[in-house]
Amino acid sequence: MSTNYPILKIKNLKKNYHDLDGEVKAIDNITLDINSKEWISIVGPSGCGKTSLLSILANLEKPSNGNIIYQNDDIKVGYMLQKDALFPWKTIYENCLIGLEINHSLNDNNKKRVLDLLNTYGLSDFINKYPSSLSGGMRQRVALIRTLATNPDILLLDEPFSALDYQTRLILADDIYSIIKKEGKTVILVTHDLAEAISLSDRVVVLSKRPAVIKNIYDIKLTNKSTPSQNRKVKEFYDYYDKIWKDLDVHL
Amino acid sequence: MSTYSNEHKEYLKEIKKNKILVLFFQVFIVISFIIIWEVTSRLDLINSFLTSSPTKVFNTLISLIKAHNLFNHIYITTKEVLISFGLASILGFIIASLFWFNKTIAKIFDPYLTVLNSLPKVALGPLIIIWIGANTNSIIFMALMISLFITIINIYSGFTNVDNYYITLLKTLNATRIQIFTKLIVPSNKKNIINCLKVNISMSLIGVIMGELLVSKEGLGYLIMYGSQVFNINLVITAVVLLAILSYIMYSIISYIEKRMVKN
Numbered sequence: 426m427s428t429n430y431p432i433l434k435i436k437n438l439k440k441n442y443h444d445l446d447g448e449v450k451a452i453d454n455i456t457l458d459i460n461s462k463e464w465i466s467i468v469g470p471s472g473c474g475k476t477s478l479l480s481i482l483a484n485l486e487k488p489s490n491g492n493i494i495y496q497n498d499d500i501k502v503g504y505m506l507q508k509d510a511l512f513p514w515k516t517i518y519e520n521c522l523i524g525l526e527i528n529h530s531l532n533d534n535n536k537k538r539v540l541d542l543l544n545t546y547g548l549s550d551f552i553n554k555y556p557s558s559l560s561g562g563m564r565q566r567v568a569l570i571r572t573l574a575t576n577p578d579i580l581l582l583d584e585p586f587s588a589l590d591y592q593t594r595l596i597l598a599d600d601i602y603s604i605i606k607k608e609g610k611t612v613i614l615v616t617h618d619l620a621e622a623i624s625l626s627d628r629v630v631v632l633s634k635r636p637a638v639i640k641n642i643y644d645i646k647l648t649n650k651s652t653p654s655q656n657r658k659v660k661e662f663y664d665y666y667d668k669i670w671k672d673l674d675v676h677l
Numbered sequence: 678m679s680t681y682s683n684e685h686k687e688y689l690k691e692i693k694k695n696k697i698l699v700l701f702f703q704v705f706i707v708i709s710f711i712i713i714w715e716v717t718s719r720l721d722l723i724n725s726f727l728t729s730s731p732t733k734v735f736n737t738l739i740s741l742i743k744a745h746n747l748f749n750h751i752y753i754t755t756k757e758v759l760i761s762f763g764l765a766s767i768l769g770f771i772i773a774s775l776f777w778f779n780k781t782i783a784k785i786f787d788p789y790l791t792v793l794n795s796l797p798k799v800a801l802g803p804l805i806i807i808w809i810g811a812n813t814n815s816i817i818f819m820a821l822m823i824s825l826f827i828t829i830i831n832i833y834s835g836f837t838n839v840d841n842y843y844i845t846l847l848k849t850l851n852a853t854r855i856q857i858f859t860k861l862i863v864p865s866n867k868k869n870i871i872n873c874l875k876v877n878i879s880m881s882l883i884g885v886i887m888g889e890l891l892v893s894k895e896g897l898g899y900l901i902m903y904g905s906q907v908f909n910i911n912l913v914i915t916a917v918v919l920l921a922i923l924s925y926i927m928y929s930i931i932s933y934i935e936k937r938m939v940k941n
Contacts, residue, residue, distance in 0.1 A: 483849050504849035510842050514864055523860065524850040575850065 430496055431458040432611050433482075433579060438491035440477050451477045453636035454491075459579075461496070464605075464612045466622035469632030469640075470673055475615040478637070479504065479581045482613065503577030507584045509568040511556035517567050518543065518552045524575040535574070542570045546604055562593040569601055573608060580605060582614040586621065598625060598653045619673075623665045624653040631672045641672050729914040737915040741900075751919065754885060754896040757813060758927070761820035762881040766874055768821075769828030776829075777836040777862060778854065794826035798884070802891045811892045819891070820884025824877050831876065835869035836862050871935045878927045886920065897923070 440452040451474040459465055467475050480486040482493060483504040503524075511520045521539045525531045543552055546566060556564055565585060572580060585601065586594040602625055605612055616622050622629045623645055631641045647659050656662060681689070711731050718725035725733065741747035776783035798819060805822075809815045839862055847857050863870075889898025897916045904912030 484851075485845070485848055506842070506846060506849065508842055510840075510846040512843070512861070512865070514867070523847075526860065527847065527850045527852045527856050 432461040432463075432496045432500060433459040434492075434494040435459075435482075436492045436494065438478070438481065438493070439489045440474065440481060440486070441489045442477075450636035452481075452488075453638050455632075455637065455639055457630065457639065457642075459611060459613065461578075462609055462611055463628065464614065464626045465628050465630060466614045466616055466626040467630045467632060468616060468619060468622050468669065468673070469637060470634050471617060473632050473635050474637040475632065476583055479583050479613065479615055482579075483581055500579065501575065501577040502579045502581060503572040503575060504581045505568055505572045505583065505585050507587060509556070509564040511564055511567060511571075513556055516553050516555055517548060517559070520556065520567060521571045521574050524571060528575060530575075538576075539570070539574045542573060543567075546570060546600070560593075561589050562597045565589065565597060566600065569604065573604075573610075577610070579611045579613065582612060584616050584618075585614075587616070587618070594621075595654050602653050619666055619669050620657060620662075621653075623662055623669070624656040629665070629669060631669055634674075641669075643669065727910060729911045733911045734915045734918060737911045741912075741915065750896055750900055751923065753893075754889065754898065754920075755923065757816050757820065757885045757888070757896065758878070758881045758923075761817045761824065761884060762874075762878055764817070765821055765824040765828050765877055765881060769825055769832055769873070769877070770870070772829050773832035773836060774858070776833045777858065783833065790826055790830055793822075794830065796822075798822050799887060802887070806892055813893075815892050816885055816888030816896075819888035820881045823884035823887070824880035827880060828873055828877050831873045832866070832870060835866045835873075839865050867938060871931070871938065875928065875931050875935075878931055879924060882920070882924050882927070 435455055435457045438452055438455045439450075442449045442451055455478070467478065469475055477486065481488050483502055485504075511517075512523070515523070518539070521543065522531060522536065525535050525539070540552070543549060548563065548567060548570070551559060551563065551567075556567070559567065565588075569585070586598055589597060598621060614622070614625065626645050629643045629645060630639055631643070632638070633640045643665060645665060647656055647661050649659065650656060714728075715731045717723045718728065718730035738747070741750075776786070801822070802819065805815050805819055809818055843861050843865070844857055847861055852860065885896070886898040886901070889896040890902045893899040893902075897920050900916040901913050904910070904916060
């Protein structure tokens with residue numbers, strides 16, 4: 426990595442949830458450094474606190490303990506949710522502007538940037554259409570552009586492909602991978618799809634069952650690393666798959 | 678205009694046909710009702726002293742216009758309805774918004790709203806007159822009592838029914854609570870708010886008429902009350918017909934606004 430100081434340091438993070446029935450430990454002591462422009466995937470058994478981790482990084486929830494340290498104060502975080510949550514009463518273009526509106530940074534420059542993103546990534550015909558006229562894969566692409574509109578340095582992706590059918594998933598994963606690499610973003614992806622995690626990432630972090638701790642971290646080194654769908658075809662892919670599958674220790 | 682395919686022309690024709698059919702039967706029902714009413718009363722099949730007849734209604738209407746300042750009565754009732762409709766809508770929206778911003782306040786007032794909404798307002802009529810006086814204010818207060826609480830309840834329930842997922846999205850973009858309200862809660866509730874206005878206009882009309890029956894010296898409600906006191910059925914029915922027309926006009930205005938505002 427070019428900068429030796431990580432863009433994001435997670436230190437001794439803990440998270441407990443409280444309700445009237447009692448207390449649940451969701452995350453128990455996670456420490457992790459994330460480098461600039463790195464693509465990290467977090468996998469783990471369902472309900473292990475993956476989404477909690479993202480929520481804390483996105484400042485939606487407060488950690489019970491521990492620190493999140495950014496490289497500097499200018500680092501911006503963008504969060505792409507599992508469902509697209511496009512507003513049905515706004516056009517595609519207006520939907521993409523919502524983040525800028527909220528940050529009061531709606532100027533001609535930024536508007537043009539959003540238009541360029543929409544045009545570059547194959548949505549030029551739909552700029553003035555409403556979300557209801559788009560397919561699931563396209564809507565998710567719009568959701569990504571809405572997230573990119575505010576120009577975040579770190580992207581948090583919460584199972585962005587899970588609501589789509591298998592073919593659309595593969596194609597969209599390639600798409601979104603190339604968009605994000607072109608824009609030079611750091612990514613933290615939460616997924617339960619191991620193949621997705623391995624084919625997209627530089628590192629895969631495996632979490633344990635609740636309360637979540639880091640069980641293992643894999644540096645993904647594939648021969649001829651290219652697009653995510655091509656990455657699925659190399660031999661090492663299967664080795665990683667087996668190892669991570671064993672780590673997850675899934676029982677029915 | 679671009680040229681359409683035959684299939685599309687056929688489709689447009691079908692829609693137009695249906696529109697005409699609906700309009701035809703709407704007009705047909707009114708006209709046949711009037712004809713049957715007139716004919717049966719002329720043939721003495723019904724007692725037109727008790728049921729009046731279209732001709733009598735029309736004659737009453739003319740004499741009201743000539744001798745009794747009918748338009749003033751209509752104006753008074755319309756004015757009262759519009760004032761209470763405006764007050765109930767604005768207050769209802771403000772209070773529902775307040776509830777949305779502070780859920781604790783909403784929880785505190787929830788049982789009171791239900792109780793106030795279900796109180797029989799007619800029974801409170803005499804009390805209202807004693808408290809406020811036998812004047813227009815009493816009438817508007819009565820109408821407000823009838824329309825305000827249901828407006829608050831309906832608008833607030835629309836506000837709370839917004840998908841939480843949209844709220845999470847705006848939070849990930851660092852939206853403030855006010856921004857969530859103006860960018861999400863209000864725009865996504867446009868339809869609901871207009872529906873509340875539709876209910877509200879009828880509620881205000883009912884409230885105003887009820888108020889006028891109790892205290893007024895002017896207005897369509899007063900004509901109904903006066904007519905029944907002197908057993909002038911023609912007058913009562915004429916006033917009721919005028920009320921029906923008035924409510925239809927008001928409803929049409931709101932429907933027009935709805936068409937203009939709600940596209941999606």
